[in-house]
Amino acid sequence: MDFDFSDDQQQLRDAVRKWVDKGYTFERHNAIVAAGGFDRAAYTELAELGLAGLYVSEDDGGLGMGPIEGMVVMEELGRGxxxxxxxxxxxxxxxxxxxxxxxxxxxxxxxVASGEVLVVLAHQERKARYRLDLCATTAVQAGQGWTLTGTKNVVPAADHADAFIVPAMAGGKMGLFLVERTASGVSTHGHATQDGGRAGDLTLKDAPARLITTDGLTALEHGVDIGIAAACAEGVGVMDKTVAITVEYMNTRKQFGVAIATFQALRHRVADMKMQLELARSMSYYASLKLNAPTAERRAAMARAKVQLGTAMRFIGQQAVQLHGGIGVTDEYIVSHYFKKLTQLEMTYGDTLHHLGEVSARMQDTAGVFA
Known part of the structure; x- marks a missing residue:
């Protein structure tokens, strides 16, 4: 199978990498963290590169690209x-x-494609944990529209988003709805996240909403799978840069008059980090390639990928901090921020233990390897 990227995909990667290297420096990252964890100007710059329209059809003003292009972009954003x-x-x-x-x-x-509006998925509830089929938010039909009541937690950029895609129960069946942040009955409470980003709680009280689909669970699973594939690709980018930073540090840090990169035991640990990175990269490719597969096949693939990515992210983050010594956990040094990002990504859309259970539940006679 040919895993080479096309010229267009490589050009897309180069464009995003140039923006990250020049337009999203570590200093700018820290400034955004200090200002609350979200910068509309930075998001607008991403939109100006066409990235907000990556999955939007050309008829609707987007680029009409697919999962592989999404993976390429998310890897590069992860590096920064x-x-x-x-x-x-x-x-x-x-x-x-x-x-x-x-x-x-x-x-x-x-x-959405132009970057004029930011629309985010608001699906998490405290009692549901990582289960998608548990939903306490309710929807009631009101004339030609709907009203929603409930609370969603850890909603990305909740107090900056322009609209939310919200699952809610209507007559015992889950539907998917669009709610504008400026609508009556909508309130948000923002907070910082572990990686310095922005999230918050979304509270709905008889908030007017537009119906997206009555087959809400199917759509929600698909949306979360898009998120898992994106998180896997982002994690690969974060890990790739983490390994590079660690190797650079080991080549400059000296003990007993020589660079610590010459110590065999430490070289072995870096080799283990590199192995985990490549395993994670291959599973990220697998996840992206399976995004358009039938539902059962796609869901199983995402769980498998997330298990490997979670294992790799935890291992690489911990090893990077260990190899840096005390400086590795200080906010002033870059690798600590990469470690925090990896820690958060490991828990996004279900942690490793949750997805291990998903893999186990989907095992067939072939133990899930070829099924």
């Missing part, structure tokens, strides 16, 4: 630990483009 949630835009684009009625697509997708 970019805080602005482009992965959420990919989810919103996929859900609106794949499930929303034509009128809703026409009203929102061009604005």
């Amino acid at each position: 630990i970019v805080l602005e949630p482009l992965g959420q835009t990919l989810i919103a684009s996929g859900l609106l483009g794949g499930y929303a009625p034509a009128e809703l697509k026409a009203a929102w997708l061009p604005r």
Whole structure:
């Protein structure tokens, strides 16, 4: 199988990498963290590169690209630990483009593609943990529209998003709805996240909403799988840069008059980090390639990928801090921020233990390897 990237994909990677290297320096990252964890100007710059329209069809003003291009972009954003949630835009684009009625697509997708609006998925509830089929938020039909009541937690950029895609129960079945932040009955409470980004709680009280689809669970699973694939790719980028920073440090840090990179035991640890990185990269490719597969196959693939990525992210983050010594855990030094990002990504859309259970539940006679 040919895993080479096309010229267009490589050019896309180069463009995003140049922006990260020049436009999203560690100093700018720290300034955004200090200012609250989200910068609309930075998100607008991503949109100007066309990245907000990556999954939006050309008819709706986007680039009409697919999962491989999304993976390429998220890897490069991971290398720069970019805080602005482009992965959420990919989810919103996929859900609106794949499930929303034509009128809703026409009203929102061009604005999503241009970066005019940020739409995020608000699906997590405290009692549900990582389960997608548990939902306490309710939807009631009101004339031609709907009203929603409930609370969603850890919503990305909750107090900066322009609209939310919200699952809610209507007559015992889950539907998926679009809620504008400026609508009546909508309130948000923002907070910082472990990696310095922005999230918050979304509270809805008889908030007016637009129906995206009545097959909410199917759509939600698809949206979360887009998010998992994006998080896996982002994690690969974070790990790739973490390994590079660690190797650079070991080549300059001296003990007993020689660089610590010459110590055999430490070289072996770096080799183990590199092995985990390549295992993670291959599973990220696998996840992206399976995004358009049938539901059961896609869901199983995402769980497998997330298990490997979670294992690799935890190992590489811990080893990087260990190899840096005390400086590795200080906020002033860059590697600590990469470690925090890896820690958060490991828990995003379900931690390793959760997805290990998902893999186990989907095992067939072949133990899940070829099924």
